[in-house]
Amino acid sequence: MNTDRQIIHMDQDAFFVSVEVRKNPALVGKPVIIGSLSDRGVVASCSYEARKFGVHSAMPARLARRLCPHGIWIRGSMDEYSKASHEITEIIQGEVPLLEKASIDEHYIDMTGMDKHYGTLKCAKEIRSKVIKETGLPISFGLSVNKTVSKMATNECKPNGELSIEKGIVQPFLNPLSIRKIPGLGEKTFIKLSDMGIKKIHTLAQVHPEYMTSILGKNGLWLLQKAKGIDESPVIPYHEQKTIGTQCTFKQDSIDVETINHLLTSMVMELAFELRQKKKQTACITVTVRYSTFEDVTKQMRIPYTALDGVLITKTKELFKQLYQKRILIRLVGVRLSNLVSGFEQIDLYSESEEQYSLCQAMDKIRRRFGPDSIKLASGIDLNL
Template structure:
């Protein structure tokens, strides 16, 4: 008999707002909005009190202010949120056998087989209390047989909640829920299924696979499996999170720092786009220089979680300037982003410029449709190294 999987999904409650409230307790219980503070800004996160007014992430600050004029706007500090995220991850890693950091504020934990030693729900409860006690940040968890159902459990019991759904209860838990509750089901898919009369998970689970494949392709078959409570995806160990990077060897060795800065800009722009396509954020950047004598020198820096070109370009140039000290001819430069987690803040939601937000989205759409070389920054057009 196959052992029933025991997957815990732990998710911070309104994480960015919680970090701000830890710093300023007077914010507790108030409608708080994190993001750009001008009318051209964008909402990055908001408190549950603000959500009651219909406010949500990626909404314009102007619209949010119209919906809730008395809301408290805070620009936000990604550096503080990243540090708080690392705090939580460090606590969890010390007490569980297998953990995946799914995003800046959520983790999956695989406790399969460990119920022989620990009652999993009680253990998760004690672990949740430990995180709250040591960090002062609220957290909720869902426990079930796979990642999809455990995440949906968490979403249903937030904020400040716990929910355990065992295998015999999975279908009874899922069936009455809206299909909107399924992780990964976007607005366009929701509208398409709604037009077909499919609004509840029960209805979706009864669809024929051929019909789902015709309407939505492979994604339709994945959604059908999720609607039935089936998800075999593993919990991926946090330390195995991959990095992405690129390097360039020059035609001739050079000391042209200005041209190397231009090349770094182009390199970072490319891997930042790749990062966003994979819906990832990076917390570490590394720059490598290879001198003409084949000596490699590397410099890295921990950064707030980001996938934004401008932040990464600035840091890459800064690291290059720190590492290039010998004034010797350079043969190669490389840039690598690591400590990757899944993330939805694909553009700088703290920027007061909604035009910049729209520009990055537009550039990404052009690259996705016509290729990465279809559009680039003007400053990188004449690289000749």
Template sequence: MSGDKHIIHMDQDAFFVSVEVRKDPSLIGKPVIIGGTADRGVVASCSYEARKFGVHSAMPSRMAKLLCPHAIFVRGNMDEYSKASLEITDILRERVPLIEKASIDEHYIDMTGMDRFHGVMKYAHELRATVIKETGLPISFGLSVNKTVSKMATNECKPNGELNIEQPGVVPFLNPLSIKKIPGLGEKTFIKLSDMGIRKIINLSQVHPDMMVSVLGKNGLVLLNKAKGIDHSPVIPYAEQKSIGTQSTFKADTIDVEAINQLLTAMVMDLGFELREKQKLTACVTVTIRYSNFETVTKQAMIPYTSLDKVLLLKVKELFKSVYSKRMLLRLVGVRFSHLVSGFEQMDMYSSSQEAYSLCQAMDKIRRRFGQDSIALASTLNLNM
């Protein structure tokens, strides 16, 4: 069919591990676990050799040690992983018409219409070879008619694979797979559908839409469509990835740096909560100030991907300190987080991250239950601005 879309999903193989292996080739072929080894440590990523023992990401490190006693634990470095991610994004952006950075280690590429000029599968193969050659990092891809099927194709051919599912092959490809393989189908939904006897995609695709709505609400229809190989969601251009931000104009111009720092803390906490609720990470922090004479100054900095309040706050306060260079009254301050990608905070990736993560989790739980303004750090409670 000439109207078919051509969507490539490119995904790094065990990305964090691959970056560590590139740095230390002696780790090749060994069971490597990225994450903390402390009692409360968590597995952020693991090699395919470790996965054979049942180790997986988000598993407590203590359990991973029991399953794979001879595993090599590496604390990890989010700064290095962020830089490697940008390396790959830059290579791809130069060579394709439309790209979406879906997370730190995966990209969607829309090649629709380009089949007139290139064999898309051949082009995707060459693209993959270029990434591997220029970065030394392994990558796999799936090519199909939409984002859902291309992502599932990638997952089926990893590691180090390529898979093309053309329109006539979509249903035969999907039908025998477990419903667990559908992107966005979580554990609770899996249990609910399994209890109904629905374990394979072929079973799910035959459920009546009304039944799906009654069991899962509107999301039921989305999952039903995915089971049938239908997904109309567009590839969102990377350059248009949205940012989130906030600013505050003071009732009276001020020079009270302590009060301004308290305000910045409150801003970061609100934006950090928003990031985590949307399952986003940021790699760029911007601070803006406006003096009483309306002169506006902005400064930004790239950071390792994160959504942790503590990390973001340190950078925001550092930027504010450098941008507020004149001892003049201020009328406005603003904070913005950009270069957003989908993903969860990788726990225990750097010192004290576990404690910071646990604090964020506890505070987020209270906010979800009692409202966003129900909890704050004590340092933000005496704002008279």
């Protein structure tokens, strides 16, 4: 285990709200809530002022209105938030050797070895200052020996903060924190451990590995490692992050555009389901067409972060329409989703497709129980091309 790593975690402060405040400075210091304007929706994000009233993301809008009746509600725009996210990524990427984009509003930076030539803490401060200066958006960072501890450090110093946890003080930093602060620890596990009297990280770190395995399986050992400040997961270079895709070669070359559009619908639905299962969202679609002449043509489109079927199907069909200009037979079509980041929980919760989001959840529930092919849109039925 390399305990001399230098990992920076950078996280935007109330990102969606910050973008709205940049656009309208009159919102500074106000209890701003981003989400659906109807009571049937949920909160996508909220300002720290609104959080003081108990409001939090994914909370039903009806409850949020009751807790914070004077809150200022904004529908929000994933298009604007995606653009701001790309803006920040480009700034950070130009300053560091190794960058991972973990979600729409957070990044990990591996500066291991660079501290011999240039102080990592100084570098982190300068990057943070540059982001704030060039975008007008607040950002916080934590610096430590691995991704888990640096993320927890960021969470402790937000909003608008900086915190460095050196190797020698990792455990003293973690010990007094609630186990709830461990990234990835779910609500059910939190309740189970709390009922056993394990509420602080210090207590959790003392539990015997065999006992943790007996009550939580492999997840128990993973959690125990986190409580001890151990995390060897690498920072994954942004440009190498995995894409997902699919393609279909026709039994007979086709020029039936309507049928091919139905096929694209089916393909995108499968990819979108896979995205949501992995709790990912995409910001880029690529469509490939191979003609009967074996000539491949490809077109790509950057889109607001999403994992919703409807949005992806519409954009995919737009790309295919732009691509297919030649009136010659098609042998193959392919779709690839890239620029993947984590965070499906917060996507499109306030968008024009509130019903679409609910539909996706309902369809996914059926797929998980009866298989991925158990339910499809009428326009995505199986086709014998």
